[in-house]
Amino acid sequence: MRLRCSACDAVPADPDALACAACGELLAFELDPARYDAYAIEANARLRRASIDPRDRSGVWRFRELLPPIDENAITTLREGDVPLIDGPRGAAHAGVERLAYLHLGMNPTASFKDAGMTVAVSRARERGARVAVCASTGNTAASMAAYAARAGISAVVIAPVDGISAAKVAQTLDYGAHVVAVEGDFDDALRAVRALNPATVAVVNSVNPYRIEGQKTAALVLLEQRGWRAPDWVVMPGGNLGNASAFGKGFREAHAIGLTQRIPRLAVVQASGAAPFAQAWREHRDLVPVKAETDATAIRIGAPASWKKARAEVRASAGTVLDVGDDEIAEARATIGRDGVGCEPASAASLAGLRRLVADGSIARDADVVCVLTGHVLKDTAYAARYHASGAPQANAIVRGVELADYLNLLLLARA
Numbered sequence: 001m002r003l004r005c006s007a008c009d010a011v012p013a014d015p016d017a018l019a020c021a022a023c024g025e026l027l028a029f030e031l032d033p034a035r036y037d038a039y040a041i042e043a044n045a046r047l048r049r050a051s052i053d054p055r056d057r058s059g060v061w062r063f064r065e066l067l068p069p070i071d072e073n074a075i076t077t078l079r080e081g082d083v084p085l086i087d088g089p090r091g092a093a094h095a096g097v098e099r100l101a102y103l104h105l106g107m108n109p110t111a112s113f114k115d116a117g118m119t120v121a122v123s124r125a126r127e128r129g130a131r132v133a134v135c136a137s138t139g140n141t142a143a144s145m146a147a148y149a150a151r152a153g154i155s156a157v158v159i160a161p162v163d164g165i166s167a168a169k170v171a172q173t174l175d176y177g178a179h180v181v182a183v184e185g186d187f188d189d190a191l192r193a194v195r196a197l198n199p200a201t202v203a204v205v206n207s208v209n210p211y212r213i214e215g216q217k218t219a220a221l222v223l224l225e226q227r228g229w230r231a232p233d234w235v236v237m238p239g240g241n242l243g244n245a246s247a248f249g250k251g252f253r254e255a256h257a258i259g260l261t262q263r264i265p266r267l268a269v270v271q272a273s274g275a276a277p278f279a280q281a282w283r284e285h286r287d288l289v290p291v292k293a294e295t296d297a298t299a300i301r302i303g304a305p306a307s308w309k310k311a312r313a314e315v316r317a318s319a320g321t322v323l324d325v326g327d328d329e330i331a332e333a334r335a336t337i338g339r340d341g342v343g344c345e346p347a348s349a350a351s352l353a354g355l356r357r358l359v360a361d362g363s364i365a366r367d368a369d370v371v372c373v374l375t376g377h378v379l380k381d382t383a384y385a386a387r388y389h390a391s392g393a394p395q396a397n398a399i400v401r402g403v404e405l406a407d408y409l410n411l412l413l414l415a416r417a
């Protein structure tokens with residue numbers, strides 16, 4: 001494991017730097033696949049799933065040989081990462097594919113995928129004796145950092161835009177004892193402020209921190225593990241700051257290089273139309289130009305994604321694609337996922353909405369083997385769900401009022417007969 005610049009390959013002098021001193025780009029860990037034995041990793045993972053060591057029971061730390069080395073005593077885990085792959089027949093019908101599975105990262109301890117990265121970033125912060133962790137957040141990074149920092153005995157400071165962040169996520173973050181500092185502006189402004197901090201004095205745990213990416217890449221391993229290490233044709237996921245797309249791409253690439261799986265799935269990254277600078281850049285074969293972001297899918301309301309170059313490299317390496325979908329498409333996709341008994345927050349549903357588009361335009365075949373990544377839990381944004389069901393939208397499920405219960409049940413029984 002070596003920390004390198006993702007652009008110019010320079011090796012940083014400071015192991016906790018967030019950017020290359022030579023060129024300013026993001027840093028990334030690099031592993032040498034020749035030093036790994038796929039059979040041993042697979043067998044180890046199987047044994048560890050039956051162990052009682054908390055590290056072994058974590059879907060992140062179970063793969064610790066593939067992570068940057070961290071002192072065992074600093075490891076801060078809530079048994080994150082071991083999330084289910086669940087089939088979604090209604091989602092499949094919605095998108096027009098024969099079958100579909102959801103990788104539900106909302107089943108993590110604080111109910112979003114951020115936990116898989118945060119356990120590694122906070123463990124590293126603890127190892128190096130950091131006393132304060134800081135992040136900018138659209139909500140889920142905040143909740144995740146707050147929980148892990150609480151466990152690690154580190155103070156947590158969240159820089160959050162005053163408007164446009166789910167109240168449920170703020171409440172969750174306050175519960176875990178973080179200091180929530182409201183700032184004017186949007187997420188992009190908040191992240192800019194955090195990136196200007198000195199990483200020697202505070203641990204910045206946004207996804208510009210390469211430890212976050214290492215943790216999140218294990219979601220790709222957990223996905224493959226549940227399929228007997230057989231890769232799907234496509235993995236479709238939402239993209240905001242684009243750390244997670246970078247992490248999935250890295251995870252699949254490394255798994256393939258080591259020989260854990262025979263091929264790399266194609267990555268489709270889906271943005272919300274009001275926050276789609278990456279999709280625009282992809283379509284027009286040009287570099288990313290930041291936009292002012294606006295979407296009801298607040299977790300991906302990001303106009304200047306920090307990891308777009310890493311994500312572009314991963315999408316290219318996988319022969320994948322990038323697109324954007326409207327908020328109305330996200331709303332219908334989210335409602336459909338709910339009807340599968342799964343449930344997710346709006347940003348997550350961009351994946352299913354994107355899949356529907358890609359099937360409609362012929363980019364993905366109806367018989368393709370597809371996994372949609374759900375990034376956050378339905379309870380992360382109950383206000384959005386409540387609004388939807390009160391709205392008269394196609395799948396709105398309004399509360400029934402003023403009926404005689406026996407009559408109502410009889411009608412229901414007749415309808416099911």
Ligand SMILES: *Cc1c(COP(=O)(O)O)cnc(C)c1O
Nearest residue numbers: 140240241242243244299375376
């Ligand atoms: C953070 C987040 C995203 C976006 O992930 P990026 O790594 O910023 O692209 C998507 N969905 C949910 C629920 C999130 O919390």
Ligand SMILES: [Zn+2]
Nearest residue numbers: 005008020023
């Ligand atoms: Zn560099």
